[in-house]
Amino acid sequence: MTRLEDKSLYPVTVDSVVFGYAEGELKVALIERKMDPYVGKWAIPGGFMEGEETAEETAMRELLEETGLEDIYLEQFHTFSSHGRDPRGRTITVAFFALIDSEKYHLVATADASDAKWWPAYQVPPLAFHQDEMYAKALEALRLAIRTRPLAFELLPKEFTLTQLQKLYEQVFNIEIDTRNFRRKVAKMDFICSCEKKQTGLKHRPAMLYRYDSARYKEFSKENFF
Amino acid sequence: MTRLEDKSLYPVTVDSVVFGYAEGELKVALIERKMDPYVGKWAIPGGFMEGEETAEETAMRELLEETGLEDIYLEQFHTFSSHGRDPRGRTITVAFFALIDSEKYHLVATADASDAKWWPAYQVPPLAFHQDEMYAKALEALRLAIRTRPLAFELLPKEFTLTQLQKLYEQVFNIEIDTRNFRRKVAKMDFICSCEKKQTGLKHRPAMLYRYDSARYKEFSKENFF
DNA sequence: ACAAAAGTGTTCTGTCTACACCCATGC
């Protein structure tokens, strides 16, 4: 039986591209690096796998350490093994995207980060570690995920308006959607159901609130979601 | 600057689920293990990343070593980091699926494999290393890839008939397709074009041969392919 | 002439698109 110790061993890092949605805009959480390499540069949060952790555990730990985010939807989208990404040497990087209702959480810079903030998803600064390709892939993966599965709701509060949902799709896919056609389509999806109450405290006509019902979704089975 | 040597280091393996298509059936290439662990069991071909290889390079090297396959379409679909897959200890496993016209290549068992053969994709034996979950994910990834991108052609010879293409879709998605509707749909895709010649040497009416034109596909841009 | 697979059209139904105005609320 071959021994694992005889094999090449590699440092493994886990990065998480965290998407949020606030003020009608798709956002991404980036941290400003406190340490070398790339001190002072903006980067996708992440860090080294340690001990017996799985990649998912590393992702959650690093997010908590660097941004204060917790209890967040995570999904793996690619593993990078090319050279030249980290000047200290080659790493294997498992990349995740994450989704969160960013109105609810503000980012807290801790540990390795000197700052952490939400950036507009279509105006990100140049990233450390040549993460620009990773970010582009994350956006693609986000679009695919939201087109094929009911994940848009992870970016919204539990109770949301149809206008919020529509604006979210418009942001994610960078398109304009006709309101009437959109609402007709949503009406057919009976897992998006009315809370039978309205917004309050606004200076205009209040909208009906809706919620996503995951149990009802399971009955419903279509190839494409949006 | 932190040093990479201070970090936890992990053995990395790369596995490739190779799909083929022959005799009107979707197939998968498996190897019979020559060595412990799981000696004599069937497994997805793969092995350890070595030295400065990227994951793609490892995948190609292992495929050549274990099955004799070369020059094959490869695409990453998931990275597994859970415990309990290898009795020797925890590994990080980057998984690929691969596509090949399996009529053209016969498998050759070499190195770590005592045998290598094409199995019907819907009748695979129990797999070593708890790879059953990996195989299920690979099938899902294959379906997604073929639904959204023109990859079916990787499984066919350069020149193919529409009946072959239809049967391939039927196999991959486990559905029946109406011939007339299928052909009408294909007719609209002008990147699937006639070679203006027919099959020869058959004992029945010969079919027109078609080919995939990737240059024309690039013009054509639809969200879903099939 | 027969066996075997190739190839072909029409109708119906449901979904997508385009498009403009009235409604409810706070101030």
Place this chain on the structure above:
DNA sequence: GCATGGGTGTAGACAGAACACTTTTGT
């Protein structure tokens, strides 16, 4: 009453589903 965003219907175009017979070749 006005500013702000919420909410609604219809007609035409297009795409997907259902369905059965004729054609071409080799033997």
